[in-house]
Amino acid sequence: MTRMTPFSNPLLLGFDTMEKTLERVAKSGDSYPPYNIERVAPNGEAGEKLRITLAVAGFADSELEVSTEENQLVVRGRQSEDDGDREFLHRGIAARQFQRIFVLADGMRVLGAELRNGLLSIELDRPQPERLVRKINISVAD
Structure with missing residues (x-):
């Protein structure tokens, strides 16, 4: 039995890589770190501006x-574990690593990134x- 997908329409040519990308994104279930995506009003320029903000409290810029x-924006974080001389009674803030991937549409550009007050903002x-x-x-061929 063949599987019917939205991209199997004969009028949609060359979208098979997009279908694979969507399947991969749907499978990624990790929600750490939490993030926002917002549309930023352009300053009189044509086009679209976006900002992705990730909550990365406890990470230094050297760890990001x-x-x-x-066609992917990849954000990685890795904290070093230097807690040898500390004794925790409760450890609720885990030093963990992460990798968050955002699929970018054709023509999207990353303008820069800024870390402020535990929030990593990426401008696109x-x-x-x-x-x-x-x-x-x-x-004409006769």
Whole structure:
């Protein structure tokens, strides 16, 4: 029995990689660290601006890494465990590592990242694409 997906429509050509990406994103169930995604009003510019804010309390900037890999924004955090001389009566704040992946649409650019008060903010934009109309010549073969 064949599986029918929204991308199996014959009018949607070349979207098979997008389907695989959506399946992978749906499988990632980890919710740490919590994050917000907000639309930022552009300053009179055409296009769209977004801000991703992750709650990374306890992480120093040297313990965080933000990178782009193909069409993905990857945020990694790794805290060092240097608690050898400390005795905890209760340990509710875990020193744990994380990796959060955001899939970027074509044309999205990462403008920068800033760590302030335990919140990592990543600025993104997508400039307005140029409208491209191209006429295709039809050749006649007899």
